[in-house]
Amino acid sequence: MYTINFLTPACRWSVAAVACALTAVPVALAGAAPAYATEGHGHASASVLRTDLDVSLLNKSVQVPLTVSLNEVEAPNSARKTALTATLDGVDRGRPFSVLRAEVADAVAAVEGDRAEASTTLADARLQVPGLPLLSLVEFEAVGSKAVCESGRTPHASVTLPAAVTVLGKRVSLSAGGPTHVDVPGVGSVRLDLSTTGTTSSTAAATALKLEVSVNPAKLNVAEVEGRLTLAESRCETPAAAAEEPEAVAPEAPEAPEKAEPAVEPQGARAGQAAPAETNLAETGGDSATPYVAAGAVALLAAGGGAVLLSRRGRRN
Numbered sequence: 001m002y003t004i005n006f007l008t009p010a011c012r013w014s015v016a017a018v019a020c021a022l023t024a025v026p027v028a029l030a031g032a033a034p035a036y037a038t039e040g041h042g043h044a045s046a047s048v049l050r051t052d053l054d055v056s057l058l059n060k061s062v063q064v065p066l067t068v069s070l071n072e073v074e075a076p077n078s079a080r081k082t083a084l085t086a087t088l089d090g091v092d093r094g095r096p097f098s099v100l101r102a103e104v105a106d107a108v109a110a111v112e113g114d115r116a117e118a119s120t121t122l123a124d125a126r127l128q129v130p131g132l133p134l135l136s137l138v139e140f141e142a143v144g145s146k147a148v149c150e151s152g153r154t155p156h157a158s159v160t161l162p163a164a165v166t167v168l169g170k171r172v173s174l175s176a177g178g179p180t181h182v183d184v185p186g187v188g189s190v191r192l193d194l195s196t197t198g199t200t201s202s203t204a205a206a207t208a209l210k211l212e213v214s215v216n217p218a219k220l221n222v223a224e225v226e227g228r229l230t231l232a233e234s235r236c237e238t239p240a241a242a243a244e245e246p247e248a249v250a251p252e253a254p255e256a257p258e259k260a261e262p263a264v265e266p267q268g269a270r271a272g273q274a275a276p277a278e279t280n281l282a283e284t285g286g287d288s289a290t291p292y293v294a295a296g297a298v299a300l301l302a303a304g305g306g307a308v309l310l311s312r313r314g315r316r317n
Helices: 009-032 268-274 290-316
Strands: 043-057 063-066 077-079 083-086 097-112 115-127 138-150 156-160 164-167 170-173 180-184 188-199 203-215 222-237
Touching: 043 115, 043 138, 138 203, 156 188, 164 188, 170 180
Parallel strands: 138 222, 156 203
Antiparallel strands: 043 063, 043 097, 043 222, 077 097, 083 097, 097 115, 115 138, 115 222, 138 156, 138 164, 164 170, 180 188, 188 203, 203 222
């Protein structure tokens, strides 16, 4: 058995209003939900050596770039390679030559949770450039760098430097007061920038040594070497803080309709004033048949009276 209910226009309007109200609840909650950033996962990178050199052969007939790196890693990764070689056409008959050799050459980069960290260590190292097979560009005992970025804390960058290094065969004392210049007649010049560090509210960077090189050795197969070398570089970016899970907001339950109080019927003397009068209803509580009952009673009384009078007359006669 199927029952079909037809709604009056007023009922239809009420149902539509309720449906709209219920539909609006989840929409309002969705609009109030907090937004979460999809970026800011943190980053860390480290490299033991990066070169950006231009090598020119005799008379600058051929120019070739020397762009190599050793232990250049990004989080999460690490490397411990201790030697770097390269080959350049026209230099030492195209045979590989050593760019860097070290006893220790470590690069580490990691991002875990709300912490990003990068570090490098380079010890007992010798750096060379093309055209100087018997003379090191720079030699040093140990350098290192470290960058730490942790959520809720100020990023930190630091470097470790030796007291002295050997540049183009010269022993040079390092000073934090500014760059160090070394000139060697007939060979070239080197400028050393020491301990470059920098931090922002969310990043940190540290570089132990930056070298600007200009080498022009006489009577060799290489006319000129110019460019930059970067040693022991570390960088990091702070990961975004872990967002707390918002508490689920439950929609407020609709208030229960107030319970209708039972109607109080008028009582006593004020009942006639408070209750509306109905048609054909006497105040005494009678109904519409009351006049007929009364008329019948009167007729019976009259008939009874007549019978009594007749019986009395008969006795007298």
